[in-house]
Amino acid sequence: MSNMSSMEKADLLKLVGKRIKEIRESKGLAQLDVAVRMEGNIDTTNISRIESGRTNPTVYTLFRISQALEVPMSDLFNIEYSNSMQDEV
Amino acid sequence: MSNMSSMEKADLLKLVGKRIKEIRESKGLAQLDVAVRMEGNIDTTNISRIESGRTNPTVYTLFRISQALEVPMSDLFNIEYSNSMQDEV
DNA sequence: CTTTGACATGTCAAACATGTCAAGTATGGA
């Protein structure tokens, strides 16, 4: 997710979704496990839609997912500007 | 944004909004400047609502804002792993 | 072959984000 400057909506959603799935699987969790851990009502339908990039989730939904996965929200964006600055225009 | 585990929706939205405003002002930009730099149609109304935490923005909207502000998306969440102190709670 | 688990996908309704315009507030300067 380094050169985000020219990214389109569909690409962003796919990347975020893939990242969420990656984290979830690395923790050995099923979508249902995440749903159960999330605050408020949710079912796996929405998690599936988010992971496949078919929906444009709100920040609160992403927040609840990051809570359930026990990672900071920044992890969902997999941002590592380790060596450079962002988009020096 | 420490101890996010017990945060409620309204608090999350207020924090993110405050952080966006903080970054925007640190760059000497007006809401209108951000709107103009953002992809797609937008005016300052939505930016105002997001900054005041009155709406729950989608990830794509936050993405466009981070682009306009020329910061990585993680900056919008004020990740504290870097140099600042950790979770003083 | 049937069952079970995990996930994708379709539909529906309710709630909500966004975009747009208009009007209001506040501040600072001429």
Next chain:
DNA sequence: TCCATACTTGACATGTTTGACATGTCAAAG
């Protein structure tokens, strides 16, 4: 005071996310 800039707030239409449920697919197990 008047005017301009910056931002907030209300109302509304439009589109989309979300939650709920049903169904489809696929693989593994029995």
